[in-house]
Amino acid sequence: MTPKPPAYSVRELGYRYGTRHRGPSRKGEWSLRHVSFEVRDGEVLGLLGPNGSGKTSLLKLLGKIMQPGTGSIALFGSDLTGMVQDVVARLVAFVPQEHQQIFPFSIMETVLMGRFPHRVRGRLGTFGGEGESDLRMAQDAMKDMDVLHLADRSIHDVSSGERQRAIIARALAQQPRVLLMDEPTAFLDLNHQVEICRILRKLNDERGLAVVLVSHDLNMASQYCDRIMLMENGALYRIGTPDDVITPDALRAVYHCDVLVDRHPGSGLPRVTLPGRQRTGIHESRPAP
Amino acid sequence: MLHNKPYQCRLAMWALIGGLFFFGGQATAYETDDGTMKRRQQGILTGMPFMANVVPRTFVDDLGRKLYLAKEPNRLVSLAPSITETLYAIGLGDRVVGVTEFCDYPPEARSKPKVGYSRPNLETIVALQPDLVLAPRDFIRPDVLAKLEQLKIPTFIVEAKTVEDIASRIQTIGRMLGRSESGDRVAMELRRRFMELKARTEGLPRPRVLYVLNSQPLITVGPGSFIDQLIEMAGGANVASRAPSPYPRLSMEAVLAQDPQVIIFPVGTSEGISPGEQTLWRRWHTIAAVKTGSFHQIPSDLLNRPGPRIILGLEKLVEIIHPEQFAPFNSPPDR
Amino acid sequence: MAHDTTINTAATANRTSGFDIERSIVTHRRWLTVMVCLLCASTAVVIGSLRFGAESISYTNVVDIVLLWLRNGSARMESAEPNFMILIYVRLPRIVLAFMVGGCLATVGVGLQALLRNPLADPYVLGISSGAALGAALAMLIGAGTTIMAMASLPLFAFIGGLLSIGIVYRIAVSYGHLPVHTLLLAGVVLNAVFSALIMFITSIMDPNRSFGMMSWLMGTLLAPDYPALGALALYVGVGTAVLASQSSALNILTLGEESARSLGVEVERLKKIIFVTAALLTGAVVSVSGLIGFVGMVIPHAVRLFVGPDHRLLLPASALVGGMFLVIADALARTLLAPSEIPVGVVTALAGGPIFLYLLTRRKGGLAS
Numbered sequence: 001m002t003p004k005p006p007a008y009s010v011r012e013l014g015y016r017y018g019t020r021h022r023g024p025s026r027k028g029e030w031s032l033r034h035v036s037f038e039v040r041d042g043e044v045l046g047l048l049g050p051n052g053s054g055k056t057s058l059l060k061l062l063g064k065i066m067q068p069g070t071g072s073i074a075l076f077g078s079d080l081t082g083m084v085q086d087v088v089a090r091l092v093a094f095v096p097q098e099h100q101q102i103f104p105f106s107i108m109e110t111v112l113m114g115r116f117p118h119r120v121r122g123r124l125g126t127f128g129g130e131g132e133s134d135l136r137m138a139q140d141a142m143k144d145m146d147v148l149h150l151a152d153r154s155i156h157d158v159s160s161g162e163r164q165r166a167i168i169a170r171a172l173a174q175q176p177r178v179l180l181m182d183e184p185t186a187f188l189d190l191n192h193q194v195e196i197c198r199i200l201r202k203l204n205d206e207r208g209l210a211v212v213l214v215s216h217d218l219n220m221a222s223q224y225c226d227r228i229m230l231m232e233n234g235a236l237y238r239i240g241t242p243d244d245v246i247t248p249d250a251l252r253a254v255y256h257c258d259v260l261v262d263r264h265p266g267s268g269l270p271r272v273t274l275p276g277r278q279r280t281g282i283h284e285s286r287p288a289p
Numbered sequence: 290m291l292h293n294k295p296y297q298c299r300l301a302m303w304a305l306i307g308g309l310f311f312f313g314g315q316a317t318a319y320e321t322d323d324g325t326m327k328r329r330q331q332g333i334l335t336g337m338p339f340m341a342n343v344v345p346r347t348f349v350d351d352l353g354r355k356l357y358l359a360k361e362p363n364r365l366v367s368l369a370p371s372i373t374e375t376l377y378a379i380g381l382g383d384r385v386v387g388v389t390e391f392c393d394y395p396p397e398a399r400s401k402p403k404v405g406y407s408r409p410n411l412e413t414i415v416a417l418q419p420d421l422v423l424a425p426r427d428f429i430r431p432d433v434l435a436k437l438e439q440l441k442i443p444t445f446i447v448e449a450k451t452v453e454d455i456a457s458r459i460q461t462i463g464r465m466l467g468r469s470e471s472g473d474r475v476a477m478e479l480r481r482r483f484m485e486l487k488a489r490t491e492g493l494p495r496p497r498v499l500y501v502l503n504s505q506p507l508i509t510v511g512p513g514s515f516i517d518q519l520i521e522m523a524g525g526a527n528v529a530s531r532a533p534s535p536y537p538r539l540s541m542e543a544v545l546a547q548d549p550q551v552i553i554f555p556v557g558t559s560e561g562i563s564p565g566e567q568t569l570w571r572r573w574h575t576i577a578a579v580k581t582g583s584f585h586q587i588p589s590d591l592l593n594r595p596g597p598r599i600i601l602g603l604e605k606l607v608e609i610i611h612p613e614q615f616a617p618f619n620s621p622p623d624r
Numbered sequence: 625m626a627h628d629t630t631i632n633t634a635a636t637a638n639r640t641s642g643f644d645i646e647r648s649i650v651t652h653r654r655w656l657t658v659m660v661c662l663l664c665a666s667t668a669v670v671i672g673s674l675r676f677g678a679e680s681i682s683y684t685n686v687v688d689i690v691l692l693w694l695r696n697g698s699a700r701m702e703s704a705e706p707n708f709m710i711l712i713y714v715r716l717p718r719i720v721l722a723f724m725v726g727g728c729l730a731t732v733g734v735g736l737q738a739l740l741r742n743p744l745a746d747p748y749v750l751g752i753s754s755g756a757a758l759g760a761a762l763a764m765l766i767g768a769g770t771t772i773m774a775m776a777s778l779p780l781f782a783f784i785g786g787l788l789s790i791g792i793v794y795r796i797a798v799s800y801g802h803l804p805v806h807t808l809l810l811a812g813v814v815l816n817a818v819f820s821a822l823i824m825f826i827t828s829i830m831d832p833n834r835s836f837g838m839m840s841w842l843m844g845t846l847l848a849p850d851y852p853a854l855g856a857l858a859l860y861v862g863v864g865t866a867v868l869a870s871q872s873s874a875l876n877i878l879t880l881g882e883e884s885a886r887s888l889g890v891e892v893e894r895l896k897k898i899i900f901v902t903a904a905l906l907t908g909a910v911v912s913v914s915g916l917i918g919f920v921g922m923v924i925p926h927a928v929r930l931f932v933g934p935d936h937r938l939l940l941p942a943s944a945l946v947g948g949m950f951l952v953i954a955d956a957l958a959r960t961l962l963a964p965s966e967i968p969v970g971v972v973t974a975l976a977g978g979p980i981f982l983y984l985l986t987r988r989k990g991g992l993a994s
Contacts, residue, residue, distance in 0.1 A: 065886045089889030096884055102741050103879050103934035108648035113877050117889030135645075152647040174888070503837035506845040511965070532965045538840065540678035542710045543964030572850055575709045 005077035007178050007210040008039035008062060014070035015057055031057045033234045035071070039178070042208040044200065046221035048245075049231030050255055055214040056097070056182055058231070062212060063094040063180050076177070089117035093171035097182040097214075099163055101155050107166045108151040111138045114173030134173075141172035144199055160187040168196065172203070179203075181213040185220065197224045218272040222246050223264065230254055246270035348465050351426050351448040358443065361467045362421035366404060366414055369425040371596030372447060372462075373398050376423075378597040379463050379471040387417045394590065394598070411436055423447060423462070449595040450515070452483050452522070452603075459597060475597055482600050483522075486607055490524030496610055498525035499549035499578070502536065504566050507544065511537045516592050519599075523606035525551065545573060551610055552578040555589035585609040650935045658932055662945040669949045670719055676956040677715050678963040681707050717854050722846050722955040722969070723948035724854075724861050725914045726924075728906045730947025731865050733921025734940050736790075738875040739899045740797050742808055743929070744984060746922030747907045750808070751815030752789045753918070756904070756911035757842055758819045759785025761826045764838055779860070783908030789815055790900050809985075844917040844970015846955050853913075860909040864902045865944060871898055872936035879934070917970045919977020920947050926984060 015032040032054045039045050039062075047055045060066045061073065064080055073080040075091060093114070101110070115134040130138075142148040145165040150158055155166065164187050171179055179200075185193040201224060203209045215221050221228055221242070228245040230237040232254045238245050248261050251272070260273040347357045366387035367373040373392040376385055382397060389406040392398045404413045408430065414422065414437070422437060426448035437444045445465070449455045456476040463472015498520050502508040510516040511532035520527045528547040529539050552570065573579055587609065591602030646654060674686050681689075689711045729747065736745040736752075747753045763781035796811045823842065827835035849857070868875075874895050877885045882892045910917070924947040925939065932938050951969070954976065958969040 060883065063887045065883045085886060085891045086889030089887060092887070094884070094887030096881075096887075099884075100741075100881050101879060102743060103929065105876070105879075105934050106648050108645070109650075109876070109933075109935060112649060113880070113888055116873060116877055119873070130649075152644055170888075180887075503840060505837070505847050506840055506966070506968075508837070508840055529964070533962055534965060537962075537965035538845075538968070540959060540964050540966050541714045542678040542959075545706050545710045545714060546679045548706065572713070573709065575706060 004041050005074075006038040007041045007043075007076060008037075008212075009074040009077075010038070010062075010071070011036050011073075012071035013058070013061065013068055013073065015054075015061060015066065016069050030069075031234050032061070032069075035234075035236050037229060037236060037239050039210055039212055040227075041076075041177075042204065042210055043226040044204055044211040044213070044224060046225035046228045047212060047214045047231065048216075048218060048221055048228055048254075049237070052233075053231040053254075054234040055231055059094070059180050059182055059212065059214050062178075063092055064088045065094065086117040089174060089176075091176055092178045092180060093174040093176035095168055095171045095179070095181040095184055097186065099155075099167050104154040104156050106152050106154055107142070107147055107158065107162075108138065110155050110166055111142055111147075111170045111173050114138065114141070114170040117174060137175065138169075138173045141169040142166075144172060144203075145169035146195070161189055161192050164188060165192065165196070176209070178210045178212065181211065183214055183216065185215070185217065193220070200224065218246060218251070222270050222272065223267060242269050246272060348445065348461065350444075350446040352446045354444075354446065356443055356445055358421070358465065362419075362443070362465070364417065364419045364421075365466075366417060366419040366422045367392065368404070368406070368409055368422065368429065369447075369594075370394065370590070371449075371594040372423045372425065374594065374596040374598055375459050375462055376466075378475050379459065379466075379468045381466055381468060384466070386419060387414060409433060411440075414442065415440060421445060421465075451518070452479065452599065455595050455597070455599055456480050479597060479600050483603070486600075486603060487522070490522075490607060490611060493524050493611060495524055495526040496550040497528050497547060497577075498551045498553060498610060499528050499544060499547075500553045500555070502555065504569055507539050507541060508536060509539045511535050515595065519592055519603055519606060520610075523603055523610050525606070525610040541573075545576065548575075548577050550577045550581070551583045551585065552576075553606075553609060554584065554586050555592060556586045650933060650938045655938050658938060658942055659945075662942055666723070666945050666949050669952050670723060673719055673952050673956040674711065674715060676960050677710070678959060678966070679707070679710055681711060686711060713850075717849050717851060718846055718955065718959075719952055720854060721849055721857070721913065722951045724857060725846065725910050725917065726920055726951025726954075727944035727948035728861050728865070728910045729917060729920040729951070730924040730928075730943040731868055731940060732903045732906045732910075733947075734925045734936065734943050735868050735875070735899045735903050736921070737925055738878050738936065739794070739896065739903075740808065741879055741881065742797075743926055744809065744922055744981070746919060746981075747786075747903065748916060748918035748920075749816075749922060749981070750789075750793050750812035751819055752786050752793065752903070752907050753911055753916050754816050754819035754823070755789025755792075756782040756786035756908045757916055758822050758826075759783070759788075759908070760912050761823050761838060761842075765826050765830060778912040779909055781908075782912040783904055786904035786907040786911070787900065789819070790904050794896075794900070840968070842915045843968035844915045844973070846914050846958075846969050849913065857909060857913055860905065864906040864909070865940075867898060868902050868906075869937075869940050871895060872940050875899075875936040875940075876934075915968075915970060917951070918974045919981055920951060920973055922984075923977045923980050924950055926980075 013032055013035040014030060016030045031052075035054075035058065047058065049055050057066070061068050062080075064083070064085065067081065075083065075088065080088065112130050112134060115130055115138060118134070119130070139148060142151065145168050147162060147166045147169055150162060150166070155163060158166070164184070168181075168184065171181075184200075185196055188196065197220060200211055200213075204211060213221070213225070223242075225242065227240060228242050229239040230245050230250055237254050238250055246261060247270070248259065251257075251259055251261070258275060260275060261270050262273065263269070264271040346359065347355055349355050363384055364386045365376060365381065365384050367376060367385060368389055370389060370392045373385065373388050374394055376382060377395050377398065382395070385398070385401055387404045388398055388401045389409070390403045391406060392401070402413065402417060404410055404417070406428070411433065419442060422442055422444040424434070424444060424446055426446050429444075429446060434444060434446070447458050447462075449458050456479045459476045459479070460469070460472045463469050463475075500510050500516055500520060502510065509529045509532070510520075510527065511529045511534055512527075514535035517527050517530070517535070528544065528549045529537055532539060554566070567584065570584065571579055578584065587602065587605050591598055591605060645651065674690075675681065675683055685707060689708050692708065693712050732747045732752075733745065736747060736750065737743055739745075759781035760778050762785070763777045766777070792815060793808070793811060797808055827839055830838065874885075874890045877888050877890050878892070878895060880888070885892050885895075925943045928943045928946050929939055932942050951973070954972040955969045958967045958972045961967055
């Protein structure tokens with residue numbers, strides 16, 4: 001049996017904001033340096049790290065939203081840079097951190113946009129409508145994300161959590177093999193956070209969907225990710241199972257603060273607790289200067 | 290006096306365009322109409338006896354301003370092409386020290402220092418040390434006039450709306466500058482030829498005339514414009530006589546319905562009616578003027594400048610409008 | 625649109641409970657309904673406006689003349705009455721021109737609004753029209769002696785001018801990432817001011833007779849074109865609109881922002897180039913035949929979006945038709961209000977569109993400023 005190629009194989013990746021892509025950093029500051037890792041097919045990989053450590057840049061590079069400065073990315077064995085945008089979009093879906101839409105598209109229309117990369121380019125270019133199968137897949141995705149009842153509502157008229165779920169539904173409608181998510185649970189209520197994590201696991205189990213998610217939530221990452229990659233200042237600090245990565249010393253090195261790590265009573269996976277007030281006396285913690 | 294017709298519109302248009310572009314603020318032509326005042330001054334300027342209290346060296350201009358000239362002015366600045374032509378016509382060309390950028394007749398005038406036109410450069414004027422500035426009423430800006438007064442530069446405002454006005458202004462300027470005799474001579478010649486023209490066109494049928502200031506969009510002359518009057522004087526009927534403004538955008542539909550028999554294109558000094566423009570007009574082949582090929586050009590300077598050459602323009606118009614009745618006028622006055 | 629409510633919800637398959645597909649997306653059926661209604665309305669507006677002009681021609685006369693024309697062609701028109709010339713060679717081509725120009729401006733407006741993700745974008749307000757006008761003025765200056773040459777180079781120069789200003793506007797728009805509406809509009813105001821200053825400079829060094837004509841042309845003028853010229857323009861407009869329409873799904877996705885659009889498989893750079901070039905082409909073509917006509921490109925897509933929703937597959941063609949109708953009506957007013965003299969149609973659209981623009985600007989302030 002030949003080994004399946006990994007979802008992503010990243011070699012010596014470097015990126016800096018240049019003149020073409022404007023962003024928070026000025027040219028010359030490398031936001032990513034010499035990053036090499038693999039995303040295995042069918043795994044859930046969490047990208048952790050402080051603000052500005054390069055997580056979001058890395059995610060956008062994986063989605064071919066930005067072009068790498070140096071190094072290479074292979075998607076299922078083929079070079080990402082050489083792939084056409086809609087071929088990438090059929091394999092990889094991206095859920096951005098924020099959704100900015102000025103025009104009042106309905107939720108259904110928004111989700112159907114996920115079918116765009118799969119549409120047959122006919123004589124009318126991209127003028128034509130969606131087919132039956134597109135509609136069905138969009139509806140399935142909306143059902144999964146519990147937004148089907150909002151189908152005719154404008155994207156402006158729903159809560160930010162509902163909007164976020166609609167965007168995830170749009171990503172699912174792309175029928176990708178890899179899902180890239182930038183803080184997917186940031187705007188969600190607790191119940192929907194749990195729900196999304198559950199759905200991600202389910203998709204992962206049933207369809208073998210690989211997921212790369214950027215998060216600030218160490219606990220969520222620890223509980224739901226197969227592996228975790230810790231970034232520090234544009235470089236890879238450590239990659240491995242939650243047990244390997246979520247350790248007090250690694251977190252201290254990256255976040256420069258002390259936290260309490262113990263075991264989750266249900267899963268036995270590492271659990272991170274913020275330093276408590278000194279009343280309990282379990283652990284003394286003091287923020288590093 | 291003397292104005293380049295398009296300019297009037299152009300300034301107004303700048304204002305409009307400027308407004309459309311969000312930033313307005315182009316100055317438009319300052320015009321006030323004060324008819325009664327004007328009539329009275331005409332009396333003064335043509336030397337009617339009841340104004341005997343005005344001493345000979347005092348002159349009243351077309352804004353009613355009194356101007357006392359202790360001695361004959363020797364350094365003249367003209368702020369209009371028509372004034373420049375008048376000065377040359379009465380033999381005062383060598384006293385002119387400053388002209389506008391549009392003063393191109395007689396050719397000698399071109400070599401005189403330029404002071405600008407509707408916005409003359411005050412510094413240049415001051416530097417020329419004129420002892421009299423002659424300016425057209427329509428285009429002298431009030432602020433420029435105020436400044437000239439403040440600088441104690443004698444300024445005389447001229448306005449002429451009719452042929453008789455033109456003749457009388459020529460006489461006034463002649464008297465002011467010690468050239469009464471030649472001023473009277475030029476004016477009388479102007480009046481004589483004008484009367485002759487009137488006598489010749491009296492009672493003739495009036496062909497319908499379209500005067501094309503601009504083809505695309507079609508802009509013509511309407512009631513209240515100087516050229517509209519000239520067309521009437523020359524025995525023609527302006528097809529835009531019902532238009533609501535002096536320089537209307539005329540609907541092509543109205544042109545087709547009015548069916549002009551003569552189409553006149555004013556042209557600059559060198560250019561003719563371009564082939565493109567003629568083709569444009571030939572499309573409308575039901576128009577009488579197109580059927581008979583009655584397209585004519587006329588040097589725009591002759592009609593736009595209310596100066597001594599206005600009679601040449603009128604004669605040319607008559608020649609165009611009533612060619613069957615008149616042999617060409619082939620005795621241009623030498624000046 | 626009225627037909628939204630007439631849609632038979634029972635007939636459309638509610639395969640899954642709880643939502644109504646007709647209200648959620650633009651179905652084929654809805655697309656067809658809207659487009660057929662708008663086409664009928666457009667035809668009605670065009671035919672209705674044949675009645676209005678400097679010369680009054682009754683409808684019966686209009687019908688007679690049109691029938692005469694259709695039966696005999698143009699060969700026999702010499703023998704016809706002047707009304708024949710007026711109707712067939714002045715009024716009809718002008719109405720068709722107004723329709724194309726209006727449609728074009730609305731289409732460009734839709735494209736720019738998607739590109740800049742800004743519902744107040746308009747070729748006129750953003751200074752793209754004045755860029756094209758500057759190009760055209762330059763062509764007039766260069767080809768001053770030979771009208772034929774000037775006419776041939778006019779659309780080309782207008783196109784280049786339009787492209788230049790779209791480039792500048794876009795540059796300003798992207799250099800701050802997501803640009804607040806007011807900043808973009810301000811940029812447009814400045815561009816307009818600069819371009820109009822340059823145009824004034826050109827007119828000041830031109831022969832006064834010529835510059836006078838140019839200024840009146842700039843004020844927004846619909847001429848009576850001959851049919852070959854109309855055909856040439858139709859070609860420009862047809863190609864430009866078709867290219868933009870063919871990208872409508874991609875335009876939908878572009879409104880999500882460039883990054884999201886890339887992640888959904890849109891070749892963003894290519895799409896942007898397409899929008900740039902077609903918008904400049906259409907603006908250039910329109911400006912070179914009609915001067916500056918403002919606000920159609922902003923007001924029309926905005927209004928149409930309220931009725932048919934933001935999906936560009938319907939928004940784009942619907943806006944084109946409504947924009948065409950709007951300008952035909954505006955031009956009918958321009959022709960008749962001061963007959964036999966005419967008002968520049970740009971004045972009419974600016975007077976109608978300006979207040980609407982201000983209203984939208986103040987109403988949208990809270991929602992769009994961030």
